[in-house]
Amino acid sequence: MAGYPPLVKRLIKELGRFPGIGEKTATRLATFILRAPPDEARMLAESIMEVKEKIRFCPVCFNLTERELCEICADPSRDGETICVVEEPDSLIAIEESGSFRGTYHVLHGALSPLDGIGPERLRLQELLDRIGRNQVRELIVATNPNVQGEATALLITKLVKEKDIKVTRIALGIPFGGDLKYTDRRTLAKSMEFRRGMKDS
Amino acid sequence: MAGYPPLVKRLIKELGRFPGIGEKTATRLATFILRAPPDEARMLAESIMEVKEKIRFCPVCFNLTERELCEICADPSRDGETICVVEEPDSLIAIEESGSFRGTYHVLHGALSPLDGIGPERLRLQELLDRIGRNQVRELIVATNPNVQGEATALLITKLVKEKDIKVTRIALGIPFGGDLKYTDRRTLAKSMEFRRGMKDS
Numbered sequence: 001m002a003g004y005p006p007l008v009k010r011l012i013k014e015l016g017r018f019p020g021i022g023e024k025t026a027t028r029l030a031t032f033i034l035r036a037p038p039d040e041a042r043m044l045a046e047s048i049m050e051v052k053e054k055i056r057f058c059p060v061c062f063n064l065t066e067r068e069l070c071e072i073c074a075d076p077s078r079d080g081e082t083i084c085v086v087e088e089p090d091s092l093i094a095i096e097e098s099g100s101f102r103g104t105y106h107v108l109h110g111a112l113s114p115l116d117g118i119g120p121e122r123l124r125l126q127e128l129l130d131r132i133g134r135n136q137v138r139e140l141i142v143a144t145n146p147n148v149q150g151e152a153t154a155l156l157i158t159k160l161v162k163e164k165d166i167k168v169t170r171i172a173l174g175i176p177f178g179g180d181l182k183y184t185d186r187r188t189l190a191k192s193m194e195f196r197r198g199m200k201d202s
Numbered sequence: 203m204a205g206y207p208p209l210v211k212r213l214i215k216e217l218g219r220f221p222g223i224g225e226k227t228a229t230r231l232a233t234f235i236l237r238a239p240p241d242e243a244r245m246l247a248e249s250i251m252e253v254k255e256k257i258r259f260c261p262v263c264f265n266l267t268e269r270e271l272c273e274i275c276a277d278p279s280r281d282g283e284t285i286c287v288v289e290e291p292d293s294l295i296a297i298e299e300s301g302s303f304r305g306t307y308h309v310l311h312g313a314l315s316p317l318d319g320i321g322p323e324r325l326r327l328q329e330l331l332d333r334i335g336r337n338q339v340r341e342l343i344v345a346t347n348p349n350v351q352g353e354a355t356a357l358l359i360t361k362l363v364k365e366k367d368i369k370v371t372r373i374a375l376g377i378p379f380g381g382d383l384k385y386t387d388r389r390t391l392a393k394s395m396e397f398r399r400g401m402k403d404s
Contacts, residue, residue: 003295005268011253014246017238018231029220031292033250034257034266036219041254044216045247048235051213052243055236064236066207090233093205 008034060131062107062124064089072096072104079103081138085128085157087111087145095143103141106131111149112156120156128157132164139167146173210236262333264309264326266291274298274306281305283340287330287359289313289347297345305343308333313351314358322358330359334366341369348375 082103284305
């Protein structure tokens with residue numbers, strides 16, 4: 001990026017902060033901004049500022065929202081007695097897009113990761129326990145990711161709510177729909193065997 | 203991106219305008235902005251606005267600059283009698299980084315591309331001719347890209363300055379330094395043979 005005017009260099013540096021964006025791509029994005037109509041660039045800059053100013057966390061479930069309550073918590077048709085616990089808003093959106101869930105959510109904003117210094121106090125766990133204490137909750141579906149951090153988080157949640165009278169379930173591990181056994185890794189296949197169900201279930 | 207608050211959706215849409223950035227990547231970038239410290243996001247937004255407000259074209263060579271004249275045109279040690287004609291500022295920067303040129307530049311801001319509706323009037327050609335008329339120019343090095351558009355542009359420039367008393371040269375085509383003949387495409391290899399030089403030249 002040597003040779004560009006300082007302001008362009010600064011923009012390349014700022015764009016290079018994005019994860020997965022190296023200097024080459026940042027330069028390409030900056031070039032695009034340089035050529036874009038001023039209105040489009042202004043809209044992008046405004047959009048960044050507006051998101052930072054107006055997007056907040058829903059005080060109930062910690063989903064992203066620009067209103068008081070998030071869309072899901074504000075919807076009286078959703079089942080408040082079933083709470084699906086996820087790590088991040090992206091997981092919530094993936095589940096919503098599957099159309100398979102009509103309950104409510106709780107976003108932890110992370111998963112346990114002692115090596116990265118992320119302990120239980122960094123997750124929205126106390127808020128989850130408070131919520132369970134405050135409302136009638138029948139089932140907690142733990143939908144953290146199926147990796148070391150997500151599993152550890154799932155175990156911790158199970159331990160924390162053991163005394164309470166609620167069912168705690170974990171989303172199933174298995175072969176992806178449309179998948180092929182010969183391309184499935186051994187651990188997934190083992191889980192898929194372990195979690196097998198009687199044919200009458202389906 | 204269904205499920206995100208409207209402001210976040212708008213940001214994803216704005217980021218998705220970048221070339222080569224699909225909805226998935228745009229969502230990842232938006233998530234990063236959501237999580238970034240407000241100061242960092244503000245700096246990015248400001249940087250975008252500042253670039254659009256303050257970066258202009260050098261009135262002599264049409265390079266990008268934030269001052270009256272660009273760094274190169276303002277530098278009295280550069281050889282104004284040799285002008286290297288490039289398509290875009292990126293080409294100029296690539297040549298500068300090679301450290302192989304001490305003359306001045308002329309940025310066309312494009313190449314002839316009749317299919318895309320880019321005719322001679324869309325390029326900074328008249329400005330190049332005016333500049334040649336105004337100043338003493340000895341050599342024009344045409345460094346447009348070695349593809350159909352760049353070659354057509356190079357031919358047009360040669361035609362336009364035919365009457366004037368200047369040498370017009372074209373950058374050499376050949377095998378890249380460190381390249382391997384067996385991985386070189388046929389056209390490059392053919393050009394490399396055509397442009398061969400006596401060993402004493404080097």
